[in-house]
Amino acid sequence: MQPATQMWWFTIGRVLATVVAGLGVGWLFGNLGAGLAAALAVHLGWVLANLFRLEWWLRHRNYADPPDVGGVWGEIIAQVVRLHRRKRFHKQRFVQLMRQLQRSTAALPNGVVILNAQREIIWFNRMAAQLLELRSTADLGLRIDNLLREPEFLRYLGRQDYSNPVVIRPTIGEDNYLSLQVAPYGDGQLLLLVSDVSRQMRLEAVRRDFVANASHELRSPLTVISGYLETLGQDPALDPDLAGPVAEMRRQAERMTSIIRDLLELSRLEETDEIVGGAPIDVAALLSLLRKDVLARAVHPHEVRVRVESTAQLIGDDPEIHSAFSNLVDNAAKYTPPEGSIEMRWWTDAEGGHLAVSDTGFGIPSEHIPRLTERFYRVDAGRSRATGGSGLGLAIVKHVLQRHGARLEVQSILGEGSTFTCHFPPERLTRPPVAALTTEPA
């Protein structure tokens, strides 16, 4: 600040000195006006010369060699040089940062593609080029959906819901699977993450096949064992001491059969993740059938209510939906004491169709609820094994619902009972026939 003020005083002093000198010369020649004009002209010439040098210097950007001008002009030039130095320093830092960023993203094991709001490719890293067969620079500006044409991906891109990745199988090349996920950011820009999941998919397929084959192979010997146990149990000559153990063996064999049946069912459901189509299912009829099943049990809750509040039918795969609902109702019946009650309720609203199965049973401690749909997950080891469950029921329910675009909600209060609710999206419902009736003339 101080040198700048000095500079100003110096400049003003110089102007004053020039004016005084001009006036002095003018007084000598007896013409003060002409002397003043000459002094101002000299000063103006000097200012113009400096301006010219400054402009010339700025135009040629010869920052390393600033013109040597005194006074305020020199100060201005020094400021410009300082500004420029600072800018260059920041620029270099940015360039360095950019390079580091680009190097690190290029080294990522996953593919990254940046898309603008029009889905045009702005940038991609090396792995993305390799996985998606993109050509560097030539493919910039092209729309991603023109190059990546798999119908699953196009559907995913159009759906606007990017919470889960989509797995595609590129039509070209050996059994490859790519997982793609879009993450929107900024002004409608999209980040597309690509990873090769072939290994996981193959492992998954091997595991699925193993479970399916093992279950299938176990079934035949078990049938033989159950058959002989049945004959043995009915043999009047059987030693009465053995009657108890044989009956227990039969029960366990039956349980094993049900586990294997559920395992096979699960592996069949897992084979495809696609949402099944299906035909309209009469939910009211299905629920009254399930009610009869519960009442046919040797020990059952004394009250089983069915409340159907909508005539809308559910579009789905009949055997799968039946299996899912019957698993829910079975669970309710199993864990509710004879003096308790079960209620099945079917209703529809703007959000879709809902089926709730409530019981007044033991309830489930809240820490177990998130893990209920895991295979063989037991809330209480002793209790469920005594009732003969396979431990796979809720896993089946979850898979069936997933295939129908539905989700399961569990609410439970310990000692008061539980409510399992299936939420189906509206497109899974038929138009209720009642609405059709009202449109007809009375």
Place this chain on the structure above:
Amino acid sequence: METADLSHHISRRFNEDLERVRSKVLGMGGFVEQQLQKAITALVEGDSSLGESVAMDDYQVNNMEVAIDDECSRILATRAPAAGDLRVIVAIIKTITDLERIGDEGEKIGYIASRLATMERPADKYREIKHLGRVVSEMVHDALDAFARMDVESALRVARQDRLVDEEYEAIQRQSITFMMEDPRTIRRALDVMWVVRALERIGDHAKNISEYVIYMVHGKDIRHTSLDDVERELRAGPGTAGAAP
């Protein structure tokens, strides 16, 4: 590149219309590619339900063709495009016809696959068909990529590959005849296989057609029924002179 031309339009709406219809064509192409892939897999792996689903889904290809055709007519009627834009529209109308035919051939393969799945499978497990199928799928894929990128070089490469497919077709035909003479019981199956190979060969032709439309779209040159060597020489000699709009 020609794609830059597309963005220099006075009317942005027109530009968007063109881009949208182009994307729809490529979306249809993607679906057709997958249908073809599924049909070949169904045949090679003897999966009858997959073959049936391919045959069932062909109606979607037809729907897409009709929708794109309508949109092209609308653009022609309301925008009266000229020069390069007109070529794009003409090329699109032709491309979707070929894509629809590829879909039909895929449907045929799917249908035959579901029938062959119930029969005894040959010892070589349809290795030749698998190989030919891969070549043909790649041709379709590359032709559509060339369409997306407006890439004349790749389009020419696809057109060249058709000769390979024809040779392969001849070879499988000779082999099938030998099988039929050796063991007349295989005639029924061999005839079905011939249908599939014939369908694949036709798909190769359609892919070649699509790549020819790409060259037409970019250079305004109709290269149908001319030797590929001549075409290449001409395109290399004067890319600037090529541009004779219809």
